[in-house]
Amino acid sequence: MKPVLYIYAAASGAEKLDPAKTWCWFTNEAALQYGSAEQLQQAATRLTESDRIVLVLPSEDVLLTSVDIPAKQATQIRQAAPFAIEEQLACDPAKLHIVAQRNTVTGKVDIAGVERLFLQTCLEQLESLGIQPQQAIADIFILPAPAPGTLILSKQPDTERVLLRWDTHQGTAMPTALLADWLPLFLREQDESAITKLLIARDDQQATLLEPELGDVSALEVEQLILDKNPDTSAGINLLSGEFRTNAQRSAQPGWYRSLVLLAVALSLFIITAFVDISRDNKQLKNLNTAIEKTFREAFPKVQRIEDPMIQARQQLALLGGGKTLSSGFLTRMNELAGALKPQSAVQINSLDYRNNKLEVKLHAANIGELEALAMRIREKGGVAILSSASLGKLGVDARLLLEDPSQ
Numbered sequence: 225m226k227p228v229l230y231i232y233a234a235a236s237g238a239e240k241l242d243p244a245k246t247w248c249w250f251t252n253e254a255a256l257q258y259g260s261a262e263q264l265q266q267a268a269t270r271l272t273e274s275d276r277i278v279l280v281l282p283s284e285d286v287l288l289t290s291v292d293i294p295a296k297q298a299t300q301i302r303q304a305a306p307f308a309i310e311e312q313l314a315c316d317p318a319k320l321h322i323v324a325q326r327n328t329v330t331g332k333v334d335i336a337g338v339e340r341l342f343l344q345t346c347l348e349q350l351e352s353l354g355i356q357p358q359q360a361i362a363d364i365f366i367l368p369a370p371a372p373g374t375l376i377l378s379k380q381p382d383t384e385r386v387l388l389r390w391d392t393h394q395g396t397a398m399p400t401a402l403l404a405d406w407l408p409l410f411l412r413e414q415d416e417s418a419i420t421k422l423l424i425a426r427d428d429q430q431a432t433l434l435e436p437e438l439g440d441v442s443a444l445e446v447e448q449l450i451l452d453k454n455p456d457t458s459a460g461i462n463l464l465s466g467e468f469r470t471n472a473q474r475s476a477q478p479g480w481y482r483s484l485v486l487l488a489v490a491l492s493l494f495i496i497t498a499f500v501d502i503s504r505d506n507k508q509l510k511n512l513n514t515a516i517e518k519t520f521r522e523a524f525p526k527v528q529r530i531e532d533p534m535i536q537a538r539q540q541l542a543l544l545g546g547g548k549t550l551s552s553g554f555l556t557r558m559n560e561l562a563g564a565l566k567p568q569s570a571v572q573i574n575s576l577d578y579r580n581n582k583l584e585v586k587l588h589a590a591n592i593g594e595l596e597a598l599a600m601r602i603r604e605k606g607g608v609a610i611l612s613s614a615s616l617g618k619l620g621v622d623a624r625l626l627l628e629d630p631s632q
Contacts, residue, residue, distance in 0.1 A: 228252050228276045228454070229268060230366070231357065233346045235282040252454035256381060265353045278457060279346060279357040279464075283387065283397035284563060286362040286463075287312065287320070287337040290327065290394060301326070302466075305335055311631070312556060315339070315606065323465050327392065334393035336362065336461035343463060357464065363387060364395035365460030367425055368452070373418060376449065377403075378425040379437075390419060392459055396555070398562045404439030405576040409554050411443070423449040557583035557627045560609075564601035570594055574622075583627040590620045599625060606630060 232248040245258040249267060259267075268277065291308040295301050305324040306317035313320070320337040327334045343360065350357065367389045370376045375390045379400060386403055389395035398406060411419055422444040557578070565571065571594050574586040589595050592614055602609035608630050614623035 226275055227271060228278060229271060230278045230280050230455075231264065231350065231355070232280045232363070233282065235284055261353055265355070268353070268355045276359070277355060277357040279350065279360040280363045280366065281338060281343070281346070281360060281463070283362040283364045283395060285338060285342055287335070288362060288364070288394055288396070288461075290330065290332045290334050290391075293324075293333045301333055305333065308333070309335055309337065313606075321463065321466070321468060323461050323463055325461065329392070334461065336393070336463060338463055343468060347468070359457065359460075360463040360468070361457055361460035362395070364389045364397065365457050366455050367395070368449075368456065369459045370423070371421075374421045374423060375419045375444075376423045376425050378451070393461055396559070398558070399565060400437055401573055402558070402562065402576075403437055405573070406558060407439050407441065409576070409578055413554055419444065421445045421447070423447055425449040425451050427451040427453065553581070554578045554583065556629075557581075560602050560605065560607040560627055561585060563605060564598055564607075564609075571598055581629050581632070585625045585627065587623050587625055588620055589623070592616075592621050592623075595621060595623050595625065602627065 229251050230249060246260055247264040248256065248258050249264060250256040251267075271277070287309065289309060289312060291305075293301055293304050293308055295304055301324050302322075305322050306320070309322075310317050319339055319341070321340045321343055322335060322337040324333050324335045326332075346360075347357075364387050367376050367378055367387060369392050370389055375388060377386055377388045379386050384400045385397060386400050387395065387397050422441055424446065426448070427450065561583070570590050572588040574588055576586075577584040587595055587598075595611060595614065599609040599611055608628040610626045610628070612624045612626050614621055
C-alpha cells in the first residue's frame with residue numbers, strides 16, 4: 225500500500241502555537257504527530273512522486289451543504305451555486321472558492337465552500353516547504369461515509385472537539401461541550417431520512433466520549449466503530465479544483481491519453497456536423513434566455529445582478545411566498561455560535577433552547593467583557609446576537625445570549 229501523508233491546517237484565526245508544534249500530520253503507516261515546519265518537510269521528503277499528499281481543513285472553515293439546482297450542465301451548476309447558498313453566508317460569495325457536484329442518490333447538488341484567502345494561505349505555507357498536496361478536504365471526510373440513517377461522530381485527540389458526519393458530503397465539527405445540547409435538536413430536525421443509528425468512531429489515539437458529553441441517545445442504536453488507519457477520502461469533495469487545481473493534476477495524464485487524442489481527431493468531422501445543429505439550438509436558447517431575463521427584470525426590478533434568471537426567479541418567488549430562507553434554521557445559528565467561540569475562551573455554555581428560529585444560549589463567564597466580545601464576533605460575521613440579560617454573582621456573570629435570523 226502506497227503511503228499517504230495527511231496534513232492538518234490550523235483553523236482560520238487560531239492562536240499561534242508552540243513553533244515546535246506548528247504542524248500536525250499522520251500517514252496511513254504512522255500515528256498522528258505534532259512537529260515543526262522542518263519536521264513536516266522531512267516527513268514529506270520521504271515520499272515518492274507517486275505518493276499522495278492530502279491537506280485536511282477544519283470543518284468549521286468549510287461550508288458543506290446540499291441544495292436544489294435545476295440546471296443539469298456542470299457550467300450552469302457552477303454559475304448558480306453561489307446564488308443557491310447566498311442566504312447561508314455571512315460574507316460575500318465572491319470571497320469563497322466553491323466546488324459543486326451532483327449527488328446521484330438525492331438528485332441535489334452537494335457544495336463545499338471555503339474562503340479563498342484561507343485556502344490560498346494554507347497552500348502557500350506548504351509550498352514554502354516544497355510540499356504540494358493533490359487533495360484538500362474538510363476533516364469530517366477522514367471519517368468513513370455513513371450508511372443512510374446513520375450518524376458517525378468522533379472525539380478528536382488532544383482537543384475538546386468532535387467531528388460528525390451523517391451523509392456522503394454532510395457533516396460538521398463543534399466543541400465537545402455543545403454536543404449534548406446539539407444532538408437532540410439535530411435529531412428533531414431530521415425530516416427526510418431520520419437518524420436511527422449512532423456510530424462512535426475511534427482509533428488508538430482518539431479519546432472516548434463519556435455519557436454526559438453525548439447526552440440522551442436512548443432513542444438511537446449506539447455502536448462502536450474502529451477507524452481504518454488508511455481512511456478513504458475519495459468520497460470527500462476535493463477543494464483543489466478549478467482555480468486551485470494543481471499543476472500535478474494538470475500534467476498527470478494516463479498512458480492512453482495520446483491514443484484518445486488520435487481518436488478525437490478521427491471524430492472531428494462528426495463533431496463539426498453536430499456543431500452546426502448545436503449552434504442552431506443555442507441561438508434559439510439564447511433568444512429564450514433573453515426573453516426570460518427581460519420578464520425577470522420587469523417582475524423584480526430591485527435585483528441588480530442577474531446570472532441565471534430562472535433560478536433567481538424561483539428564489540424570489542419563494543421569498544414572496546413567505547418560504548423559509550436558507551439563513552434560518554438551527555444549524556445556521558449553531559454555526560454562528562461555534563464560529564465565534566475561541567478554543568481558549570473562558571465562556572461556559574450552560575444550556576441551549578431553539579424556538580421560532582431563535583437560539584437562546586445561557587452562558588457563564590468571568591466578566592461581562594468576555595460575553596460582549598462573543599456577541600461582537602457573531603455580529604462581525606453578519607449574525608444577530610443580543611445579550612438579553614446578565615447578572616453578576618460571586619463566581620462571575622450569568623447571561624442569556626439570543627441569536628436571531630438576520631433576515632427577520
